[in-house]
Amino acid sequence: MTDLLQRYLDPRAVITGITVRDAGEAIDLLAARLHEIGAVRPGWAAAARTREVAMPTGLPLGGLNAAIPHTDPEHVVRAAVGLAVLPEPVSFRSMDDPDVSLDVRVVFALAIRDKAEQIPLLQAVIATLSDEARLERLAGAGDPAEALAVLGE
Numbered sequence: 001m002t003d004l005l006q007r008y009l010d011p012r013a014v015i016t017g018i019t020v021r022d023a024g025e026a027i028d029l030l031a032a033r034l035h036e037i038g039a040v041r042p043g044w045a046a047a048a049r050t051r052e053v054a055m056p057t058g059l060p061l062g063g064l065n066a067a068i069p070h071t072d073p074e075h076v077v078r079a080a081v082g083l084a085v086l087p088e089p090v091s092f093r094s095m096d097d098p099d100v101s102l103d104v105r106v107v108f109a110l111a112i113r114d115k116a117e118q119i120p121l122l123q124a125v126i127a128t129l130s131d132e133a134r135l136e137r138l139a140g141a142g143d144p145a146e147a148l149a150v151l152g153e
Contacts, residue, residue, distance in 0.1 A: 002124040004117075005081065009151070012037045013082035013109075014144035020084075023092045023104070024049050027069050030082040030109035039080035039111045047071040048109070058092030058102040059126065064139050065102040066129050067092040068122060070110035079117070081125075082109040083151075085141050105139045 013033045020026045031045030048071045057068045089103035108125045112118050129135050134150060141147035 005124040008081040010080045016085040044075040056093035058094045066106040067104045076111045
């Protein structure tokens, strides 16, 4: 995990073992947790869902895929990153080709206040996920502590 991602990934916003029906429910789950810890405003979920329709965040990584939903800074109270490791995949549209649906089990939600940090943080998440073996271990994490340990390797 990069220093930038480590700085923003809030252990209280790491969720494992919860099954969701679709991408919207995954976004809502992370938004609720980020709101609970005081990182986002109540409108973050709706804004992230709307953005997901216009600009999908599914990240094709080969076998396992990830998604990185986020939205504009006005919905953010303080910068944070949330993580959901889902036991069953949900479909997110690909950022590379919106006509392609990806089965996603790892979802990083970015709550960024400074737009200048958005691209570096996206790059940090992508760099972390580019290690295929780490991604497989992360997808298999049984609890938040294990997920954080895998990311810290």
